[in-house]
Amino acid sequence: MDINKIKSQFPIFARKINGKPLVYLDSSNSSQKPLSVINRLNDFYKNEFSNIGRSIHSLAVNATNKFDETRVSVKNFINAKFKEEIIFTKNATEAINLISTTFGQQYIKEGDEIIITELEHHSNYVPWHFLRESKKAIIKFAPINEDGDILIDELKKLITSKTKIIAITHLSNVTGTIVPVKEIVEIAHKKKIPVLVDGCQSVPHINVDVSDLDCDFYAFSGHKAYGPTGVGVLYAKKKWLEKLPPFIGGGAMISEVKKDKITYASFPEKYEAGTMPTAEVITFNESIKFIKSIGMNNLIEHEKKITNYALEEFKKINSVKIIGNPKNKAGVIAFTIKGIHPHDIATILDEDGVAIRAGHHCCQIFHEKMNLTATARASIGIYNTKEDIDILCRGIENCIKIFNLK
């Protein structure tokens, strides 16, 4: 596989940042977009634009069909059983909120328990916190160890007869931990507890098969998977969608509207009220095609190679500490440099055209657990090369030099 050829499909790498070639190591935050995706969005607006749904005209029929094609592509990509189980939202956060709200409304009562983990992104904690406030539910945190692995036995102990749902990440956006979701789903299902999986980081970087995982809900976003912003996906098992109430009310999600009574459309439309990010959803199909053109296994292999190289190179720099050492790690590397705050690292690296992230990465629970306020994070995408890592490491050495730590 020729990475330079793949990289050349991303127009952004033609530009310079502060006079230097862009080294983009912030794909966990959001990925860059290949030309095919950018062109598709442009082309749809130029030649095909129409809203989807009700209109009879040719453009509307085409847009409706294309929208549906993305739904089928997503279904196949994550191996769902039915295309109706794929619901589009504006982002993964909204997808999780959709479930926390509707599931909460239907099934959560005062004193009921929700289990999440210390690895969660705020988007898989805050929505459940709303239920803690509105329904007086209890949130329990499955602990992690120093390596950033979830302690499954401890999670098991948290389960009681009051546990109503377990919400876990598939891949940590700080430590890169690949969570044994299937094992957790098995444990939960033995007690008839549904599981929601936050798949934001996993879908673009590891194989995801929701039928094999057997999870009840799976949420992810398009923009981290080489797609446009404005597209989130919620996979939900049919049996839940049949039972859960609607989320946002408005046009397109209704069946019949009377002064005294409203009936709702069937899913997925029931959960897609109002005008959707039509162009973006249609464009997202191109992102899936892009990933498929590389092949998920090739992509995984490449990112593993770059990640391992980065980990080796980091070890050569004494003052760098990598945060977490999970059993199964993807291309997300959080690190600290003794004596330099992550924000200073990010500013100095940016001068070299290196884009990383610094902060708590929306994981304050994790950082608190590790006694950290902030970390620097380099995250790998399909376009990253060993040269990128070399430039990163030279930049880190420059930080150490500026701060006179040697």
Added chain:
Amino acid sequence: MDLKQLYQDIILEHGKSPRNKGKCKGYNHEAKGYNPLCGDKVHLYLKLDNNKKIESLSFEGEGCAISLASVSIMTELIKGKFFDEAKAIMNAFLNMIKNNLEIKSNHLDDDEKTKLMSLSGVKQFPMRVKCATLSWHTLISALDQKKDEVNTEEIN
């Protein structure tokens, strides 16, 4: 943009060994500041005497080199000043950072002005302005005895 302007020796030195850290004795004013973007926190302690003179000023907290240097330099410069002088210095500082204005305060000698101006490099790094201004906004809050924590995302 110039990294050398941002990370001047004086900034790095104050960042590494910030002055006036801890709770000062007999403080009668305090305020907290928070930057939700990075999670950095600052807690200021201030002792104002009967003549409205700032007898002592100290801080607790963690942060980047810029925010630590800023709070460290601030405590040095503000200590010993009167309430109104402190506010004038703060305005001069914010004007330097936000409006690119030269420091023209009668309340600071040349050495003090040079110290304060060492923080002016931050102007070129918009994402870092809040690191430099957090402690100063917190100082206002302490002087005015406001109850709420200063939040960098809620400052105009």
